[in-house]
Amino acid sequence: MNTPYRGCILRQFEDFSSLGSDEAALLARLEQNPREYAAGELLSEAGQRSDAFFTVTEGWACAERVLADGTRQVLDLFMPGQILGLREVSFHRNLCDFRALTTVTACPFPRRHLTDIFDEAPRLADLFFLILAREQSMLVERVINIGRRSAAQRLAHFLVEISVRSRQSTDALELPLTQTVIGDALSLSSVHVSRTFQNLRELSLVETDNGTVRIVDLDELITFSGFDRAYLEIRSDWARQITA
Amino acid sequence: MNTPYRGCILRQFEDFSSLGSDEAALLARLEQNPREYAAGELLSEAGQRSDAFFTVTEGWACAERVLADGTRQVLDLFMPGQILGLREVSFHRNLCDFRALTTVTACPFPRRHLTDIFDEAPRLADLFFLILAREQSMLVERVINIGRRSAAQRLAHFLVEISVRSRQSTDALELPLTQTVIGDALSLSSVHVSRTFQNLRELSLVETDNGTVRIVDLDELITFSGFDRAYLEIRSDWARQITA
C-alpha cells in the first residue's frame, strides 16, 4: 500500500512524460535526505530565507498563512509526490509556512538542485512550468470555491478534488485532517464544517467514519459541487519531447 | 502619459533583467498585431481551445469565470505590459474568460511564439517562470483576502495592490472599474462595495471622485488592510544572468 519514497517524484513526472536517465538522475537528487516530521511540526516558516525546498514522500502537509489576528488560511495541501515550496523560488523569503498535518516524511533539498535542473535539463524546466501552472489553476479553483460557493458546495468540491488528486479507485477516502484544518482551507469555522458534513450526510452524498469519508455517489457530488476536472488535467504534449 | 504600446512587454521584462538583442526580438514578436477591443468585449472564452494569447498594451482586462448560477468571479486584473493567459498554455482549453474592462489594445499571438521562446531563449523561460510564480503569489493573496478579511480590509488591500502594481507616484489612483467589477473580484455584492467605500471614506482612508480614488494615508491603509508587499517582489537574481 505504502509507496517506497524513492521514486515518488519520478513517478509523478513520468505521468507527464517519459524521462531520460540523466533527467531522472537530476530529479532523484530531490529525494536524497528523507527526514521525518511530527504532525503539526513546521517544515519551514514564513519570513524565513527561502533556500530549502521539500519533496513529500509520505503523509500530508500544507502551506498556510497565519494573519495578525491569529486566523489561519490553508493555501495548499500536499500529498506524496508533490514538491513543496516551488513558487517560493522566486522570492527572497518564504511567503507562508509549511506544516506537517500528519506524520510526514519529506526530503529537504537546497535551491541549487532546482537551478541545476533549469540549467541542465530544459525539458524538465518545461515540466516544472506545467506543474506551476497546474498549481495556479488549483488556486483559481480555490478562489472560486471560497468566493462563490455555499459551505456545502465548498466542502463537496473539496472532497471531490482530494478524491481525484489521490487517484483512488475506491470511494473510501482517507482524510486524515481535522475539521479545523478543513475549515481553515475552505474559510469556514470548524463548527460549520461539522454542520456541513451533517448536511452532506443527510443528502446521502457522503458517509463519514472517523477519518475516512465514503463518497456515496460521486457523480451526484460532482454535479452538486460544480466540479470540473479540466483544471487538474494539464496537457503534457506541450513540453518538448524526449529527444534521444 | 500613455505609453507607446510597442515595448510594454519589453519594459516589464527589463525591470527584472537586461535583455540580449535576440531575446528582445523574441519578446517583440508578442506585440506585433495590436487590435482594439471595446469595453466589455471578450478576448477569449472559457472552453475554447487555448492557442491564442495576448499582451495588453493599453487599458484594463480581466480573467473571469462565470458559474452555472450566473454569478461571476474575477480572477486576475491585467494592466498594460502584462501577458494574458499564461497559465492556459498548460491546458487544452481555456479555463476562464478574458474580458476587456475598458477599451483595450491587445496583441493576440499564437502559442507557437511562446514555445519558440522556451526553445530558443532558456533565460527568458526562467523569467516566465518568475512571472508565473508572481501571478501565483497574487492568487494566494486573493485567497487570503477573500477568505479571511472583512469587506473593508478586502477593499483596502485591493486598492493598495492596484496602487503598487500601477507604480504611481501620486496618490490619485485611476480606477476605471465599476463597483460591480470590484465586487466580483473581491467576492462582495456591488451594494456592499458601495457601503464599504463609504466606510473607508468615513475612516478618512480614501476619497473618491468619479473613477479616481485618492489614497489619503497610504501607510495607514497598508496597516489597516494587512498588506505586505513582499508577494509582489520577485527576486530577479535567480534567473540565469545574461551571458554575452
Added chain:
DNA sequence: CCACCGCATTAACCTGTGTTATCGACGGTG
C-alpha cells in the same frame, strides 16, 4: 483503571453581508 486532552457534535444566539428596491446623477444617442 482513571484522568486528561483533543476532537466532533449540537444548540442558542449574533452579525456581516446579500438581496431587493428606490432614487438621483450622469452620459450617450436619436
Added chain:
DNA sequence: CACCGTCGATAACACAGGTTAATGCGGTGG
C-alpha cells in the same frame, strides 16, 4: 432637447455562517 440605460448611494429586510459554550467520545499516558 428628451430619452434611456448605467452607475452609485441608501434603506429595509433576510439569512448564511460565525461565536460561544456544553456534551460526549476515544485515545493515551500515568
